[in-house]
Amino acid sequence: MSEKKVRVRFAPSPTGALHIGGVRTALYNYLFARQQGGELIFRIEDTDSNRFVPGAEEYIIESFRWLGIKFDEGVSFGGDKGPYRQSERREIYKQYVQQLLEAGKAYIAFDTPEELEAKRNEIQNFQYDARTRGLMRNSLTMSKKEVDDLIADGKQYVVRFKIEPGEEVLVDDLIRGEVRIKTDILDDKVLYKSADELPTYHLANIVDDHLMEVTHVIRGEEWLPSAPLHVLLYRAFGWADTMPRFAHLPLLLKPEGKGKLSKRDGDRLGFPVFPLEWHDPKSGEVSSGYRESGYFPEALVNFLALLGWNPGTEQEVFTMDELIKAFDISRCSKAGAKFDYKKGIWFNHEYILNSPAEKIAELFAPIVANNGIDATMEQVIKVTAMMKDRVNFVSELWPLCSFFFIAPEQYDEKTVKKRWKENSAQVMMELVDVLDGIDDFTIEGQEPVVMAWVQSKEYKLGDVMNAFRLCLVGEGKGPGMFDISAFLGKQETIKRIKKAVEVLG
RNA sequence: GGUGGGUUCAUCUAGUGGCCUAGGAUACCGGCCUCUCACGCCGGGUACACGGGUUCGACUCCCGUACCCACUACCA
Numbered sequence: 001m002s003e004k005k006v007r008v009r010f011a012p013s014p015t016g017a018l019h020i021g022g023v024r025t026a027l028y029n030y031l032f033a034r035q036q037g038g039e040l041i042f043r044i045e046d047t048d049s050n051r052f053v054p055g056a057e058e059y060i061i062e063s064f065r066w067l068g069i070k071f072d073e074g075v076s077f078g079g080d081k082g083p084y085r086q087s088e089r090r091e092i093y094k095q096y097v098q099q100l101l102e103a104g105k106a107y108i109a110f111d112t113p114e115e116l117e118a119k120r121n122e123i124q125n126f127q128y129d130a131r132t133r134g135l136m137r138n139s140l141t142m143s144k145k146e147v148d149d150l151i152a153d154g155k156q157y158v159v160r161f162k163i164e165p166g167e168e169v170l171v172d173d174l175i176r177g178e179v180r181i182k183t184d185i186l187d188d189k190v191l192y193k194s195a196d197e198l199p200t201y202h203l204a205n206i207v208d209d210h211l212m213e214v215t216h217v218i219r220g221e222e223w224l225p226s227a228p229l230h231v232l233l234y235r236a237f238g239w240a241d242t243m244p245r246f247a248h249l250p251l252l253l254k255p256e257g258k259g260k261l262s263k264r265d266g267d268r269l270g271f272p273v274f275p276l277e278w279h280d281p282k283s284g285e286v287s288s289g290y291r292e293s294g295y296f297p298e299a300l301v302n303f304l305a306l307l308g309w310n311p312g313t314e315q316e317v318f319t320m321d322e323l324i325k326a327f328d329i330s331r332c333s334k335a336g337a338k339f340d341y342k343k344g345i346w347f348n349h350e351y352i353l354n355s356p357a358e359k360i361a362e363l364f365a366p367i368v369a370n371n372g373i374d375a376t377m378e379q380v381i382k383v384t385a386m387m388k389d390r391v392n393f394v395s396e397l398w399p400l401c402s403f404f405f406i407a408p409e410q411y412d413e414k415t416v417k418k419r420w421k422e423n424s425a426q427v428m429m430e431l432v433d434v435l436d437g438i439d440d441f442t443i444e445g446q447e448p449v450v451m452a453w454v455q456s457k458e459y460k461l462g463d464v465m466n467a468f469r470l471c472l473v474g475e476g477k478g479p480g481m482f483d484i485s486a487f488l489g490k491q492e493t494i495k496r497i498k499k500a501v502e503v504l505g
Numbered sequence: 506g507g508u509g510g511g512u513u514c515a516u517c518u519a520g521u522g523g524c525c526u527a528g529g530a531u532a533c534c535g536g537c538c539u540c541u542c543a544c545g546c547c548g549g550g551u552a553c554a555c556g557g558g559u560u561c562g563a564c565u566c567c568c569g570u571a572c573c574c575a576c577u578a579c580c581a
Binding site: 011012013015112113116125156160176179180181182186187189192193194195196201202205220222223225228250253258259306307308313314333335337338345346347349388391400415419476480481482 | 506507508509510511512515516517518519520528529530531532539540541542543544545573574575576577578579580581
């Protein structure tokens with residue numbers, strides 16, 4: 001319809017670490033913006049001064065930097081529609097609140113929280129609306145003078161939106177289709193609080209989205225019930241013709257059991273619910289993050305993108321660019337998705353599989369060094385190339401391949417029992433002689449010679465190789481035997497065999 | 506309680522009236538590969554919430570019931 005440039009926003013409250021569901025919402029906004037050639041705005045919704053948590057804003061920005069989700073404007077990103085922090089937009093909101101007041105579309109209410117609480121106890125299912133506002137202390141029931149005097153007196157008040165009953169509001173949702181709600185069941189929402197001179201979410205959201213020329217509001221399903229209120233606000237301001245389109249995303253649910261995904265589920269089942277490690281400044285509590293747990297940002301993004309959306313093809317592994325091309329908001333599912341964290345692990349495995357050994361080795365090298373090993377980068381790359389496809393996380397690499405760098409101190413009991421035969425010691429000593437005679441100790445140099453010897457002696461290949469493995473590794477695991485011996489070199493290989501023969505006899 | 510949203514394998518999901526004896530992926534189990542352990546490959550399993558319609562025909566459309574989720578704050 002319109003030729004307007006697509007503009008979307010992600011607007012978190014700085015009340016703590018960014019929840020994984022929020023990350024997904026931001027990702028969908030990003031994919032949509034990029035695909036449409038539009039822009040993504042980062043706005044901070046800090047209209048609740050009581051819930052502000054220091055460091056949260058920086059945490060959120062750093063999270064997106066790590067994930068590769070880039071904003072075009074907003075807090076810390078520049079732009080000419082700022083300020084992008086709602087606490088810095090007080091004067092703007094005041095002006096629009098005034099506009100609503102003057103048009104008779106909102107009114108001032110003096111009821112204290114205690115009075116409201118009393119009313120709720122007095123009347124069951126009490127709701128501040130057309131039926132009850134005549135019973136309350138507000139500018140609808142008081143004279144203008146009374147109201148002016150109270151304000152002049154410094155009495156605290158709120159501004160409430162005057163909802164007219166008897167109407168049906170239509171919300172046209174990109175994911176859910178047409179949702180209709182009767183205004184009778186809506187309450188006169190608080191739009192502004194004089195106490196901190198700040199609006200509530202609803203007012204700030206509409207004013208900012210309008211002023212920032214937002215064209216699509218992509219947010220969590222928890223906002224669906226208040227979407228009609230937002231539609232009504234656009235109308236009250238006379239902005240109905242430029243009202244953004246809405247898309248309400250399904251929620252992320254607990255992996256097992258009922259309810260929405262919480263931090264406790266992560267702690268219990270052993271997966272992070274935050275992108276980065278979070279240190280709560282109040283409680284001092286530390287929560288694990290995907291980054292610190294060894295996930296690749298690309299894998300997390302890929303995993304999250306497929307949780308609640310699918311391309312309609314059988315492709316599952318996507319780069320960010322591929323996601324941008326394939327994304328289609330109308331293909332988002334409507335039902336909440338249980339958080340399938342095991343699939344997230346699989347995605348990480350896929351990324352390791354598809355990454356060159358050099359890249360994984362860069363991450364593995366510090367781990368090798370931390371274990372007190374003085375290895376060259378070339379050695380680390382060699383080991384990584386042999387072992388990386390077997391793990392889900394880089395951190396799993398070391399326990400699997402420390403034997404490349406450290407000779408076994410002891411020999412796994414079960415493997416000894418199974419693989420160390422009567423004549424193993426003798427065969428291994430023969431093998432030492434065979435190996436000692438090989439000048440070219442590469443895989444290609446060793447293999448034919450050793451194989452020929454095994455054949456000539458009519459030994460069983462398995463018996464020789466498994467005993468050989470036990471000598472070099474200390475247990476029955478690892479890549480091909482000649483890969484290991486070639487890496488170790490002639491001297492170390494022979495040394496380990498002799499040591500094993502000595503210990504195992 | 507009220508309002509809105511939702512309901513396909515254990516899990517994420519494909520499916521827009523006949524292509525569905527319901528497809529893919531994860532997890533699990535089994536096999537293959539093989540000098541071991543993995544990886545990989547191949548294979549396996551009791552899924553359309555239930556009940557009524559509409560229709561020649563329903564997983565797909567309509568109604569009801571059940572269950573789940575969200576919202577119901579001077580929080581977002």
